[in-house]
Amino acid sequence: MADGIRIRLQQSGPIPLDATLDCAPGEVLALVGPSGSGKTSILRAIAGLLRARHGAIHCNGDCWFDGEAHVWVETRKRRVGYVFQNYALFPHLSALHNVMEAMLELPVAERERRARDVLARVRLAGLEHRVPATLSGGQQQRVAVARALAREPRVLLLDEPFSAVDRATRQRLYRELAELRRELAMPVILVTHDLDEAMMLADRISVLHQGRTLQSGDPYAVMTRPDTVEVAQLVGLRNVFRAGVVGHDTERKVTTIEWRGHRLEARLQPEFKVGQQVTWAIPPGHLVLHRRDRPSRGERENPVSGMVIEYLPMGENVALTVAVNGTERPPLFLTVPVHTARRNGITQGVEISVSLLAEGIHLMPADESRTPAKPEVK
């Protein structure tokens, strides 16, 4: 019966949108992007709180919106569960009544029983009669989740549901949501600007910028193998450089590129022609610092060396900025644990060498940000 939700939205203003998304039943799709990238607008359009100029929204075979055929189903008839950023609980009603309001189609007695069940599911048993102002942030978030689930929604929409709670509570809520989602049979769309949150909770992510969906896919794949330089920047890859393709070795499954006089071996990516200029990126986990006192494992894999030009302690870790072949060129960024830095005697001005693991070197079309061509929506 269910095929999930399919969304296509287009308009030039007042909020520009050019988004194509889909989410299967039971799947968690995270919309990530900087503030103002249109994430919340997309959720509002799904809920029927915002009407886009063009496009269509289909949920489990029902059409909720079709700009061309003038179809519009109003919010209350769509059956969406929506957890708002500030929860938007009814401040004058108890937790129980907040949840019961979302079950009006049930008879009163049944309503109360079910509402108590849902509250117990989000671990709020015993707090049913408290009004929102007397609950903690985390408890309010759970009431909001309970209210959203109470209607047995056909899609669950979560708008930055963890942004209003402190760090410790957030960690606990992550685990709870991860547990809860296993029981959920509807598509879940989570809006967040936090990539780690998306990695932890989502089956797929979709990267948005200025209302456009740039790339969707497996979180790890999107974050380590972005389609374009724009996506690479949005997912926080800092090591992005230009190079030329030297050759492909299909037997060894290796593509060789030339970067600042180094021949680097990368994972085989034959879609780029020999001689072509490309942009390449490497995720932080694929940079390996060599020990300075004795050779270490993997040292032969794409070794490069350079001078530490910035040493920035950040709690348990140290962020190193390394100039490779001259300080005027874009540096390499590397994060290592404090103890590793200490043991190796790393300070500002020291020469270090690093391996760039071939598996992590990802090629992209040459920097598009300089040519305003529109990237393909995948």
Place this chain on the structure above:
Amino acid sequence: MDWTALNLSLKLAACTVLILLPLGIWAGHALAAHHFRGKAWVEALLALPLVLPPTVLGYYLLVMMGGASPIGQFYESVFGRPLVFSFEGLLLASVIFNIPFAIQPMQRGFEAIAPEVRDAAACSGLSRWRTLWRIELPLAWPGILSAVVLTFAHTLGEFGVVLMVGGSIPGETKTIAIAIYDRVQAFDTAGAGVMSAALLLISLIAIGAAYFTTSRIRTRRHG
């Protein structure tokens, strides 16, 4: 103590509140929820009775309700007596000059509800009526209560407009404010004093009760 005048004033205030309550809820809700061209002018028009001298307002109401106007003629043809210098005429005037006192606090009350709360009600499947009844009215309640009390107290105290359109007919249009004025004119300062004290007390109790109730609601909601 002119009990007839006090009684008339209380009746006028109660009737004014009864008429303006639904009207104010409708208008306050509509003005809080919608943005349209010329909204500022509509709000200005509704606020006009606040700044106009009561005599000016009374003059226009008198002209509007008089025997020469369509409204006055229509009323006289249906009920067989003139609208001016009658309780009904006074009530109509009272409703008009109380419009800002009723609508503005209610509009502020509805505006104070976070838009996401309305969105959440729609997402929870509440109908428009249910949203109004279960969510918006309880949340806007302090504003509605202020509107009711202000309208009531203001009607008790209004003098200029009442004198212009009502005259001073005992039992029909002679309100307590007019009666006090009459007593002073007749050098009966003791009588004027008793009635003034009664009016002061009633107004103080009404406003005090409203303040007390709204502050209690706020403490309960915001912890």
